[in-house]
Amino acid sequence: MTTHGPTAGGGTGAAAATPDWERVRADFPLLQRQVHGKPLVYLDSANTAQKPRAVIEAVDDFYRRHNANVSRAVHQLGSEATDAYEGARRKLAAFLNVRADELVLCSGTTFALNLVAYSWALPRLKAGDAILLTRMEHHANIVPWQLVAQRTGASIKVAELHADGSLDLEALYAAMTPEVRLLGLAHVSNVLGTVNPVAEICRQARARGITTVVDGSQAVPHMPVDVAALGCDFYAFTGHKLCGPTGTGGLWARRAHLEAMPPFLGGGEMIKEVRFDGSVFNDPPHKFEAGTPNIAGVVGLGAAVDYLSGIGMAAIHAREAALLAHATEELGKIDGLRIFGTAPDKAAVISFAIDGVHSHDLATLLDLEGVAVRSGQHCAHPLLQWLGVGTTCRASLAFYNTHAEVDAFVAALRKVVRLLA
CATH class of the missing domain: 3.40.640.10 (Type I PLP-dependent aspartate aminotransferase-like (Major domain))
Structure with missing residues (x-):
């Protein structure tokens, strides 16, 4: 089990060394499982985060x-x-x-x-x-x-x-x-x-x-x-x-x-x-x-x-910002995909829709590829009405995600879009 010693004032501090993100990821048992015979790519942390072994223990x-x-x-x-x-x-x-x-x-x-x-x-x-x-x-x-x-x-x-x-x-x-x-x-x-x-x-x-x-x-x-x-x-x-x-x-x-x-x-x-x-x-x-x-x-x-x-919230924030930038860039290359929310200061949450595709269908087919995203109104009906859409898909990233997972998500999304075309 990877251990991280707590820093003083954990909410505002950062660990001295750059975290080994592969070792951090290994602390989360559920992330090692498969879904529908595919490696799990969990992109629903805004809904609920996965738990490290230290919490479970x-x-x-x-x-x-x-x-x-x-x-x-x-x-x-x-x-x-x-x-x-x-x-x-x-x-x-x-x-x-x-x-x-x-x-x-x-x-x-x-x-x-x-x-x-x-x-x-x-x-x-x-x-x-x-x-x-x-x-x-x-x-x-x-x-x-x-x-x-x-x-x-x-x-x-x-x-x-x-x-x-x-x-x-x-x-x-x-x-x-x-x-x-x-x-x-x-x-x-x-x-x-x-x-x-x-x-x-x-x-x-x-x-x-x-x-x-x-x-x-x-x-x-x-x-x-x-x-x-x-x-x-x-x-x-x-x-x-x-x-x-x-x-x-x-x-x-x-x-x-x-x-x-x-x-x-x-x-x-x-x-x-x-x-x-x-x-x-x-x-x-x-x-x-x-x-x-x-x-x-x-x-x-x-x-x-x-x-x-022990990891450091500043390090977590930087890690998630890098993952967000990567995902935003790659999703921007998919024709017909619209991202909702492009404010300059943004957390690692990407709500999106694809022209002519219902978000529930999209999320269901992504799940068959091992990718977990949320679909629906996200307990924000007035906002979705303002956006002019009934539902969206939402991919929410966390520090335990990887750039390889972002690429797997985008590849699965491209595959699903082809199937629904």
Whole structure:
């Protein structure tokens, strides 16, 4: 097994030496398998990332040697489970450069954004207020705000995009009018790959008294992210896109917000005292962590952070940029292929369509060649409507992919296009 020692401040640091990418790839057992008799080419990491052996072993070790509930037992196993769980929180906090007592552990970005919607927005918004979103948002950063707007009488405003998929910043800032109380913003688009200038946008919003909620699902796994430097109020992320287990993730929030927000869920662990005439809630972040959490999953997520920190997020970002450039160049040589999202600052996500070919047919036939891409609307219906297409295919690259895999993908795509012609 390849090991990578963690660097200080893993989210912003880089390992000293250039990684041996072949050895890194060998850390991912699933990538060694075949599909339909062909070597697997996995290009769906924006959907979920594959897991290195270190993460798989951390989850296995927890269940084999330490399995117990957290914060509820004084016996040895209970202490070990609690130490491992809270240790993972500290690792994640260091990775994002935030305080551990400002990091709520949860099932992922969807839960995190709903937590903000129901615990921060619902008690504060009223008729006449507005929530500002961008055209590129994932459904998880749209639907919760619609539900809050329906219950409060607030309205939804939408900031539009340029033709290349970048945000129209002038229009965005012009839309930050006095009635806007909250801005929901993707750090990186899951369809277009656009990397938004979040720090500057948050600075503009803060100057106007607007609370900012950033969806970091597609950013944290692929680039150094210093949440403290972004200047946002809330930052959400998902663990399974970060090479961690499914059902894990977190919400960072300013301490003042966490202290002022009521709990989203009630139950055990989130309380200090319960009486039938009322309860005294626990301190943040535990106030928002009712019930038994995904302990083994969070331990695995801590192992994923160690693993990624050992490689270095700057090295990962550079590796994926090189793979993106290669794939974009080769795909550009295929007649009738259109790429959606060509912003200058872009993550390794390529959404595309081929004239006269349905994306589901394309993805199905690519799968028979061993190539896994996603097809559909990518939980971004409003964006696809704006693009003027019903569905697209999406190839999303990660640091464990290779240039040879890019070539195999393009060759398979050419073969499929010939079959469908």
